[in-house]
Amino acid sequence: MSTPLADFIDRARRLFVLTGAGCSTDSGIPDYRDADGQWKRTPPVNYQDFMGEAATRQRYWARSLLGWPRFGQAQPNATHAALAALEARGKVEVLLTQNVDCLHQRAGSAAVIDLHGRLDQVRCMGCETRSNREAFQQALLAANPGWDRLDAAQAPDGDADLEGVDFSTFNVPACPTCGGILKPDVVFFGENVPRARVDAVHAHLQQADAVLVVGSSLMVYSGYRFVQAAAKAGLPVAALNIGRTRADDLLTLKVEQSCAEALSFLLPTTTPA
Numbered sequence: 001m002s003t004p005l006a007d008f009i010d011r012a013r014r015l016f017v018l019t020g021a022g023c024s025t026d027s028g029i030p031d032y033r034d035a036d037g038q039w040k041r042t043p044p045v046n047y048q049d050f051m052g053e054a055a056t057r058q059r060y061w062a063r064s065l066l067g068w069p070r071f072g073q074a075q076p077n078a079t080h081a082a083l084a085a086l087e088a089r090g091k092v093e094v095l096l097t098q099n100v101d102c103l104h105q106r107a108g109s110a111a112v113i114d115l116h117g118r119l120d121q122v123r124c125m126g127c128e129t130r131s132n133r134e135a136f137q138q139a140l141l142a143a144n145p146g147w148d149r150l151d152a153a154q155a156p157d158g159d160a161d162l163e164g165v166d167f168s169t170f171n172v173p174a175c176p177t178c179g180g181i182l183k184p185d186v187v188f189f190g191e192n193v194p195r196a197r198v199d200a201v202h203a204h205l206q207q208a209d210a211v212l213v214v215g216s217s218l219m220v221y222s223g224y225r226f227v228q229a230a231a232k233a234g235l236p237v238a239a240l241n242i243g244r245t246r247a248d249d250l251l252t253l254k255v256e257q258s259c260a261e262a263l264s265f266l267l268p269t270t271t272p273a
């Protein structure tokens with residue numbers, strides 16, 4: 001069936017795809033903005049506090065200890081599969097994601113840039129060594145016996161709503177190589193996306209002839225600026241998102257529908273049983 005979105009995708013030769021939290025909600029990863037693009041909850045930890053205060057790191061990693069198991073086990077959904085199928089058709093110049101869950105890669109997309117980094121890695125702020133988050137989970141558990149039995153609801157970005165406990169007794173392991181501060185390899189609020197990553201994104205944008213936004217309200221400037229640049233360069237921009245986006249006045253096409261439904265035409269049809 002032909003839809004305006006299918007026609008938009010058909011006409012494009014090289015799509016610059018930008019994805020956000022709306023892609024991953026079907027995988028059980030909570031979104032942190034409502035349909036108006038407003039915060040549903042307290043904004044996540046910011047960079048200055050994390051680097052400057054041991055107490056902030058204790059609180060962050062204690063909550064992460066509880067949030068990681070479910071986050072790390074999330075599986076790609078039909079939206080990820082549809083976008084991987086779009087790449088397999090040779091239509092995708094690059095897929096820029098604001099998500100930190102690596103679910104696009106796990107669904108089979110290869111041309112992916114993780115704008116805000118990836119939560120499955122830990123970065124040492126002293127020696128820049130990257131290590132595996134799952135391995136760090138074991139280190140956190142070993143240093144904090146019993147903490148994994150606390151009860152907390154899942155929050156966005158591998159966080160958990162753990163409150164009312166004394167975080168000052170939580171032990172945060174340091175880098176085994178240099179003793180430096182360990183931080184998830186994601187861009188925190190108050191932190192800039194690395195320059196080289198931004199440059200790489202702009203280079204891909206120059207090769208693209210259309211932009212497709214999937215599941216993002218574009219409220220965060222780090223993603224919005226690429227849509228702004230695309231519109232300025234005269235590229236058609238389509239957005240698939242339930243609710244307002246910051247770029248509504250720049251859009252050629254707006255589709256307010258569930259991502260998986262609207263993109264289902266990209267997937268092979270299954271015969272009903």
Ligand SMILES: [Zn+2]
Binds near residue numbers: 124126128176180
């Ligand atoms: Zn180190």
